[in-house]
Amino acid sequence: MSLCDLAPPYIRGIAPYVPGKPTSELARELGLSDIVKLASNENPRGASPRAIEAVRDALSDVARYPDGSGYELKRALAGRYSVAAEQIVLGNGSNDVLELAARAFLCPHSSAVYSQHAFAVYPLATQATGATGIEAPATDFAHDLGAMMAAVRADTRLVFIANPNNPTGTLLAARDLRRFLECVPRSLLVVLDEAYAEYLPDDRDDVGDAHSIGWLREFPNLIITRTFSKAYGLAGLRIGFALANAGVADLMNRVRQPFNVSSVALAAAQAALADQDFVRESRRLNEAGLAQIVAGFMRLGIEYIPSYGNFVSFKVGDANTAYQRLLRLG
Numbered sequence: 356m357s358l359c360d361l362a363p364p365y366i367r368g369i370a371p372y373v374p375g376k377p378t379s380e381l382a383r384e385l386g387l388s389d390i391v392k393l394a395s396n397e398n399p400r401g402a403s404p405r406a407i408e409a410v411r412d413a414l415s416d417v418a419r420y421p422d423g424s425g426y427e428l429k430r431a432l433a434g435r436y437s438v439a440a441e442q443i444v445l446g447n448g449s450n451d452v453l454e455l456a457a458r459a460f461l462c463p464h465s466s467a468v469y470s471q472h473a474f475a476v477y478p479l480a481t482q483a484t485g486a487t488g489i490e491a492p493a494t495d496f497a498h499d500l501g502a503m504m505a506a507v508r509a510d511t512r513l514v515f516i517a518n519p520n521n522p523t524g525t526l527l528a529a530r531d532l533r534r535f536l537e538c539v540p541r542s543l544l545v546v547l548d549e550a551y552a553e554y555l556p557d558d559r560d561d562v563g564d565a566h567s568i569g570w571l572r573e574f575p576n577l578i579i580t581r582t583f584s585k586a587y588g589l590a591g592l593r594i595g596f597a598l599a600n601a602g603v604a605d606l607m608n609r610v611r612q613p614f615n616v617s618s619v620a621l622a623a624a625q626a627a628l629a630d631q632d633f634v635r636e637s638r639r640l641n642e643a644g645l646a647q648i649v650a651g652f653m654r655l656g657i658e659y660i661p662s663y664g665n666f667v668s669f670k671v672g673d674a675n676t677a678y679q680r681l682l683r684l685g
């Protein structure tokens with residue numbers, strides 16, 4: 356018997372997440388110096404100078420444990436989103452809060468529903484609890500809320516929805532999401548992952564940002580997750596958060612490690628949140644970049660999926676060959 360046999364079968368069955376290659380590794384392997392990293396949807400502008408400044412200031416106190424309650428950041432988030440501090444769960448990246456939701460609400464005799472082509476972390480977080488993952492078929496690469504509703508079983512406790520979705524960049528209309536929340540049984544939780552919310556255009560009133568947080572008042576079974584990794588440019592510091600009903604947030608906080616978010620990340624996030632000019636400029640640059648890439652696809656006759664994120668999926672003959680060739684070009 357091998358030691359690996361001691362792990363439960365659902366743990367042994369987990370397929371490892373394959374992250375984008377770090378540029379240092381690529382430089383080493385291929386001898387490249389001029390590398391443009393596009394694989395992890397980070398902010399090409401970096402982070403707000405105010406966040407970097409806050410990081411520097413926070414370094415003088417790294418001998419101390421962080422504030423495990425995240426009091427200051429929660430106060431800032433509560434003010435920005437008009438929620439109570441008790442409705443906020445801070446995470447070591449929003450991946451951490453997705454896992455907290457899974458750990459708080461799933462067990463081996465339950466299930467979670469997510470869409471085909473959705474964010475790769477949902478099946479991983481589900482499987483790590485021993486729950487059954489149910490993949491609902493997508494329609495034109497987008498979440499099909501009807502199919503997701505149909506996939507819900509009596510033992511379903513969580514439904515994961517990425518809006519916009521990674522890697523397809525597709526967006527669900529606010530009215531469709533709302534209808535889903537109205538129809539879905541209140542005995543399960545809907546995790547609405549809005550990692551790219553800050554990239555949504557300001558002037559769209561049919562999309563997530565303006566509406567979803569207001570829905571928390573009506574739907575106590577809604578969990579919204581956000582991150583500082585994308586538009587805020589703090590991916591390396593690992594910080595994200597969930598907004599939910601206070602009772603739900605309390606359960607997630609109980610399974611959270613007491614010091615899951617570092618003091619440096621807390622300070623950076625608070626400064627980044629206060630610099631909305633940086634976010635606006637990032638959104639503007641992203642809109643211009645997306646238009647540039649799409650114009651190139653059209654000129655080259657390449658099929659693509661219209662994206663609402665800071666990335667875009669497109670069709671190539673053999674994806675692995677294209678990937679290798681793009682890698683070699685840096």
Ligand SMILES: *Cc1c(COP(=O)(O)O)cnc(C)c1O
Nearest residue numbers: 448449450474521550582584595
């Ligand atoms: C990038 C991304 C996240 C954020 O992950 P972090 O752990 O916050 O860095 C969450 N959900 C989706 C869909 C993403 O693409």
